[in-house]
Amino acid sequence: MTMTGAALELESISRSFATPRGEAFQAVHDVSMTVARGAFLALVGPSGCGKSTLLNIIAGLLTQSRGQVRVFGEPLTGLNRRATYLFQQDALLPWKDVRDNVALGLVLSGVAHGDARARADEWLARVGLGSFSRHFPAQLSGGMRKRVAMAQNWIIDRDILLMDEPFSALDIHTRHWMETELLGLWEASGSGHTAGARKTIVFVTHDLEEAIALADEVLVLSAGPSSRIVSRHEVPLARPRNLLELRTERAFVDLYRSIWGSLRGEVIRSHRASEAAGA
Amino acid sequence: MPDTRTGSRAAVAAWQGGVAVAIVALWQWGVYARWLDPFFVSRPSDIAARVVAWIVSGAIWKHLFITLEEAIIGLTAGAVLGIGLGFVLARSPFAARVCDPYIKMLNAVPRVVLAPLFLLWFGLGIWSKVALAVTLVFFVMFFNTYQGVRDANPVVIDNARMLGASERQLVRHVLVPSALVWIFSSLQTSLGFAMVGAVVGEYLGSASGLGYVISQAEGTFDTTGVFAGMVVLGLVVVAVSLPVSRLERWLLRWKVQ
Numbered sequence: 416m417t418m419t420g421a422a423l424e425l426e427s428i429s430r431s432f433a434t435p436r437g438e439a440f441q442a443v444h445d446v447s448m449t450v451a452r453g454a455f456l457a458l459v460g461p462s463g464c465g466k467s468t469l470l471n472i473i474a475g476l477l478t479q480s481r482g483q484v485r486v487f488g489e490p491l492t493g494l495n496r497r498a499t500y501l502f503q504q505d506a507l508l509p510w511k512d513v514r515d516n517v518a519l520g521l522v523l524s525g526v527a528h529g530d531a532r533a534r535a536d537e538w539l540a541r542v543g544l545g546s547f548s549r550h551f552p553a554q555l556s557g558g559m560r561k562r563v564a565m566a567q568n569w570i571i572d573r574d575i576l577l578m579d580e581p582f583s584a585l586d587i588h589t590r591h592w593m594e595t596e597l598l599g600l601w602e603a604s605g606s607g608h609t610a611g612a613r614k615t616i617v618f619v620t621h622d623l624e625e626a627i628a629l630a631d632e633v634l635v636l637s638a639g640p641s642s643r644i645v646s647r648h649e650v651p652l653a654r655p656r657n658l659l660e661l662r663t664e665r666a667f668v669d670l671y672r673s674i675w676g677s678l679r680g681e682v683i684r685s686h687r688a689s690e691a692a693g694a
Numbered sequence: 695m696p697d698t699r700t701g702s703r704a705a706v707a708a709w710q711g712g713v714a715v716a717i718v719a720l721w722q723w724g725v726y727a728r729w730l731d732p733f734f735v736s737r738p739s740d741i742a743a744r745v746v747a748w749i750v751s752g753a754i755w756k757h758l759f760i761t762l763e764e765a766i767i768g769l770t771a772g773a774v775l776g777i778g779l780g781f782v783l784a785r786s787p788f789a790a791r792v793c794d795p796y797i798k799m800l801n802a803v804p805r806v807v808l809a810p811l812f813l814l815w816f817g818l819g820i821w822s823k824v825a826l827a828v829t830l831v832f833f834v835m836f837f838n839t840y841q842g843v844r845d846a847n848p849v850v851i852d853n854a855r856m857l858g859a860s861e862r863q864l865v866r867h868v869l870v871p872s873a874l875v876w877i878f879s880s881l882q883t884s885l886g887f888a889m890v891g892a893v894v895g896e897y898l899g900s901a902s903g904l905g906y907v908i909s910q911a912e913g914t915f916d917t918t919g920v921f922a923g924m925v926v927l928g929l930v931v932v933a934v935s936l937p938v939s940r941l942e943r944w945l946l947r948w949k950v951q
Binding site: 519553 | 856857863867868874948
């Protein structure tokens with residue numbers, strides 16, 4: 416089973432945390448999933464369902480309590496060196512200007528400063544920030560900072576891109592542009608002479624619309640604690656997708672309705688649980 | 695566009711000058727009107743004349759140079775040791791827990807108590823004053839570095855690690871810059887402390903330096919000399935802290951807006 420050509424294989428992953436009272440809190444329970452090479456997978460679920468925990472385990476930032484992660488067939492130990500990670504929060508280095516932020520991954524791997532900066536400038540031009548390369552992150556808008564973070568991730572060209580609600584803090588229009596830009600980069604990564612194979616993306620979100628619009632497959636996670644996978648849904652929408660029109664198309668709406676059918680119950684359960692905890 | 699609450703540069707400078715003039719004028723007038731006894735508080739005109747006389751005769755330079763030398767060596771050594779230990783302990787929670795009570799205990803020791811010991815150990819020359827300055831600077835630098843490294847944003851750290859940073863690269867690209875904010879905010883304080891260490895050391899036993907000048911003046915009830923010494927000390931600290939804050943502003947320029 417290990418030589419299936421999957422980018423990621425999760426086998427019965429569980430993870431528990433110690434609560435401040437010293438009890439064990441199980442965030443995810445017995446999650447198994449496979450992500451094919453070059454696939455775009457979205458993980459959706461109500462807040463607090465352990466989506467980020469799962470993503471951090473795939474990244475190697477967290478270790479699972481039980482189970483195994485395989486990356487291109489190899490068991491994962493330590494950080495996942497085949498993946499980059501786009502964080503929900505601002506993760507740029509505030510003391511480096513935009514260009515040095517984008518160049519960081521190259522510099523860390525030993526590329527000479529001059530070359531790294533030249534390539535960073537190319538990437539900045541690609542994400543439409545060519546004239547901002549000497550600005551500091553604090554001088555940019557939230558959307559611009561996200562684009563810098565995207566360039567920072569893509570420049571080192573790893574096979575897997577992990578994204579943890581990357582656009583949730585942006586306003587709705589900026590968000591749609593960022594999604595379009597993401598799909599543009601991703602679709603371009605599979606063709607042309609510049610890049611190798613198309614990247615594998617695992618995209619965590621609580622927004623079902625975003626998940627369907629972007630992904631090939633949507634996994635619904637149950638409300639926590641002890642999250643597990645409730646259902647899997649193929650998204651057979653043609654690519655390239657026009658995100659500005661897609662959301663009103665019949666096929667999209669039908670898909671939304673059917674997946675929402677399984678997500679709704681979890682959202683309600685999660686809401687009740689948090690109300691009970693607050694009471 | 696000056697904020698109405700922080701004021702423009704010119705307004706601040708004008709008020710700073712105004713406050714000085716008001717205090718000096720009140721002081722001078724108080725002595726003139728015989729509300730204040732010049733034996734105890736001297737008078738600004740005498741103090742100014744003394745400072746000028748020191749500068750003109752060149753008598754003060756030797757003392758000033760020695761005090762500055764002690765303070766700068768003390769500041770440098772204290773900073774290196776404090777920043778170094780701050781980093782090590784911030785990266786090693788176990789060592790931090792082991793050292794915690796000792797650091798608290800040592801920091802609680804009044805430095806004046808140490809001065810005679812240092813005189814005994816390091817002699818009457820500059821090294822006993824340097825040692826005193828180090829004990830003051832070290833803790834300020836240590837606590838700020840420790841806090842600064844621990845305060846580094848975990849998301850930024852994770853991001854750098856995912857982008858391929860080794861432990862050493864993490865220190866260089868993330869932890870040092872992050873701690874610099876704290877280190878620099880404490881540098882002004884440390885500078886003052888280094889001067890205090892040097893002057894107190896001189897005051898308690900030496901043959902040169904501003905502290906020696908002040909203690910000599912006190913020994914002869916020469917309050918003008920005491921105040922003149924303090925004025926020189928104050929002017930020097932302000933003059934030295936100017937380039938320090940310039941450097942700080944440049945290094946932390948990314949924090950703008």
